[in-house]
Amino acid sequence: DGGITQSPKYLFRKEGQNVTLSCEQNLNHDAMYWYRQDPGQGLRLIYYSQIVNDFQKGDIAEGYSVSREKKESFPLTVTSAQKNPTAFYLCASSTTGTYYEQYFGPGTRLTVT
C-alpha cells in the first residue's frame, strides 16, 4: 500500500529536550511538508521540501529543524527553543508542478510538560 507513515502516534517529552518526529512516504513524491495543528486553528506550515537536500521555512519555522537526505524521508526536530511545542503534527507529500494534490499521514501528537 502506498502512503505516508508517521511515528510515533503519541510522544511525550520533558521541557528542554529536543525530539524528532518521523515521516516516511512511498508515493514517490518529490515534495514533503510539515504542518502544526492547534485546536481552533487551521494547519500552519512549518517547513517544506521540494527536492532532496533542499528545504524552505514555512510560516512558523522558529524552534524547528528538518533534513531531507532521502526522497522518502523528512524528519522534523522540535527543539527546546520552540516555546509552545505541544500540538498535533502532520506530515504531507505531493508531486510538484502547478496542479498538485497533497496527501497526509496519520499525525503525531506531541505533549511537552
Add this chain to the structure above:
Amino acid sequence: KQEVTQIPAALSVPEGENLVLNCSFTDSAIYNLQWFRQDPGKGLTSLLLIQSSQREQTSGRLNASLDKSSGRSTLYIAASQPGDSATYLCAASGNQFYFGTGTSLTVIP
C-alpha cells in the same frame, strides 16, 4: 497573504439531509482548491481537488464547486449519513497550501 475562511464552524443536521459547506479565500490567484475530511485525532483525507481551470468535481455523494472570481468554493454533501460526521477543511494552493479552520459536521441519526 492568502486567508481562507470556513463558515459555519460547526453544523448539525438530521440524517438524510443535503447540506453545503462554504469556503472563501481572499486571493483568487490559486492553482487548486482541495477539500479534506478529518476524523478526531487523525490525519487529513483528501476528498476532492478542483484545479483552477475547473468549475466543479464530483465523487459519489460529494460535489465541490469553485468560483475563483468571487473567491468561493462549496462542498455539497447529498443524503447525509452519520458516518459523514467529521471536520471538513478546505485548502487553497498558490506557492503553498493555505488552510481554513474547518467546519465540524455532526449528522444526527
